[in-house]
Amino acid sequence: MKYALVSADSHMDMSWLPGNLFTDNVPDAIRQKMPRVVDSPNGPIWKTEEKVLGVYGGLGFGFSKPRMGKSRQIDKMYEAGYYKGPPHAINKEARLTDMAMEGIDAEILYGMTSAGNRIDDKQVLAHTYRIYNDWVSNWCKASPGKWFGLACIPVQDPEEGANELTRGSELGLRGADIFVSSTVKPIYMRDGFWDPIWKASADTHMPISFHIGGGGIQVPGPNPESGDPPKSVHAKINPTQNELGYIGTHLPLEQLAGSEWLVSIIMSGACDRYPEFQFVLGECGAGWIPFVIERMDLKYNDAYLDQKFSPPLSLKPSEYWYRQGATTFQNDPTVGHFADYIGENNLMWGSDYPHPDGVWPGARAVIKSTMGNLPEKALKKITCDNAVRLYKM
């Protein structure tokens, strides 16, 4: 299929999925613990195990109720009709209409890995990911060429993660997503702890994505009057000034979590051990990359790691970025200035639909204002060809 514009970062969030998806197809013994939609006085809500997650049809990865006035982008989504009619995320006709509005021909679909932060029972989580991977693969197959799903893989046990990744590849999924904030050990482990996953990724040519979410900026303490736990800051209707300070700090810095993952995966030696392995920093932005890879080279050498690592990296650390890495971004004006330096082959634009950090509606205008100065060939690589190549679309 011929593509002109591809979103390398779009989403299929858990909160929009059919409410009985996870309770069918599981052993009786576990059914009552699985994520499910139940009625409440305020409308349908998601529960898992005995916990309430939040509303059906929530914002972004989460389960807080969408509402006007929370951000200008959310207001634009309301005005463009996203919250009207059938659930656009899973309704093919509505979703295609939304894509066509911005001229987006196809999407890479990130799934519901953030469930890893919400579901405590490992068995429940493994079943949840398995069921999602089956469901999204069928969903994509029914509309060839439009959607390409990434497998959600559990990260409590590398062997189990590798098996699910391989199974995802057999289902026709095109990559795998790891939710780093729920991993049991850091990505930079050099003892081979994570190797089963990197090896399975290399063997199946399924790139591993590290998508932002759940990263740690210190949160204000619980509100002494309401006793609200700090995690609810984003969902609050009337945040305090301190909580607004948290939101103002968290939102611009969230994407920089990718800098840790970029350096970690290179320092782990995985890129040397598995030269076919490819990684993607999902929604991590781009402008910070030249600084970080230069700094990585400098410190690798300065701290004698080139002599102390056993075996040493065979390339300069930054060279692995250009050989095996990629990042996605939505609205990053630095790309228009430094695409060459960051890596024309390593940049993939994404709309982040239907998330409020995204650029739907308004994608075309953002592409023009941030990258309109780039040579046509470079722009086409970044907004289409790199994703088509990486995901074998």
Ligand SMILES: [Zn+2]
């Ligand atoms: Zn995203």
